[in-house]
Amino acid sequence: MKQKTRIEILQRLQAHIKDPTTELVYHSPFELLIAVLLSAQATDVSVNKATKPLFAIANTPETILALGLDTLKGYIKTIGLYNSKAANIMKTCQILITEHASEVPEDFNHLVALPGVGRKTANVVLNTAFGWPTIAVDTHIFRVCNRTGFAPGKNVEVVEDKLLKVVPDEYKIDCHHWFILHGRYTCIARKPRCGACVIEDLCEFKDKVYPE
Template structure:
């Protein structure tokens, strides 16, 4: 895919959705961190339902640590892998208190030292909470990048590096959200909604369905 085509794709995404953001509900970097950790292999909707009850009770590292692992589990048991996620979050709260004055760190190295936080989660925090032009490649973005030809790669890291290389600086901050929303609602895994796709004519997917 050439540079002009990539630019037009993101120009259209921006025109359709000038200020995209996560569908996770949060108010602070800590709440976002908790929500993103909980969202692994779970829907944003299920996470939002759980955190709507959790955050009024425990929305700081100290309050969550006071709640304890079993107490936290009682709020998030509707979410998959809730026991391991609760364990990770309690350990993360302890580290935030002991090493970061209860603040979520603003650099990748420190974020990835937190239990349950990998590169993808760190990228989401850096981008959404702190405005850094990172791109968190999840299953949706990996699929879209390969399917439409914008940044094909065999690994998540390869796709991430290509996206950062090929996407113009003016689009980088919002690219993560545009691509994930496109993958979630239009370029779906089993049955992409090609007829309603705003970049149908630019997409290089060989099996795409042209609009009538």
Template sequence: MKRADVIDMFTRLRELDPHPTTELDYASPFELLVAVVLSAQATDVGVNKATKKLYPVANTPQAILKLGEEGLKRYISTIGLFNAKAKNVIALCRLLVEHHGSEVPRTREALEALPGVGRKTANVVLNTAFGEPTIAVDTHIFRVANRTGLAPGKDVRTVEDKLVKVIPAEFRQDAHHWLILHGRYVCKARKPDCPHCVIRDLCRYRDKTVED
């Protein structure tokens, strides 16, 4: 995609949604961190249902440690892979208490050293909780980047590096959210809604859908 088209693309997405943010419910960096860890291979809606019950009871590392692994499982059992996630969240909370004064660290290295936290989760926390212009490439962003021709790549890291390179600085802070929401609601996996897409004329996708 040409630079002028990239600028046009994000200008349109910004006009459509000037202040995009995550659809995960959270009220602190810690709540966001746990929600993102729980969201792996799960929907934001499903995670929000679980944390709506969990966070009024336990929304700090100490409180979740007090619940224990089995206690935590009772709140997150509706989420996929909840056994492994409960184990990771408990271990994560222990590290936060022992090494970070119960605070969520603000560096990628420290975040990625936490159990259950990979590059994508670290990017989400850095971007959404701490205002860093990072881009977390999930399945939606990977699909949109490839379909549109914005930043084609065969793997997640390649796409992330290309996105950081091609997206102008003025859009980078919110680009992550615009691309996720566009992939979730418009550029959907099975059948993209090209007729109602605000960037369809800029998009390089060859098999655009038409009105039924």
């Protein structure tokens, strides 16, 4: 794909998606970190349903630890992989207290050192909580970038590296959210809504789907 086409795609998504931010509900970097940890293989809607009552009584490392593992599991049991996620959250809270003065570190290497935190989670926190020009690549973004030809790659790290190279600096803050929302509501996995797509004519996908 030519760079001129990429910029046109970004401009159209910018005009179309007026509020490019996460759909996870949070009020602090710590709440966002926990929400993103829980969102792996789960929908934002399901995470928000679980975190609303949880954060109402425990939204700091200390208060989460005070709940205890079993009580925490009770709050997040509707979310997939809740046993391992609860264990990681408890370990993460302890590390935040002992090593980071109970604050979420604004540092990629410190973030990925936390239990359950990978590249995607770290980049989401840095971008959304701290305003870094990072581009986290999840399944939606991976699909959109490969399907459209915007930044194809065999794995998420290759796609992330390509995006960081081809996305101009002025678009990097919002690029993650544009692509994830586009992938969630328009360029969906099984039956993309090509007829309602604002970048349909710029997309290189050969098997486009249109309503009958």
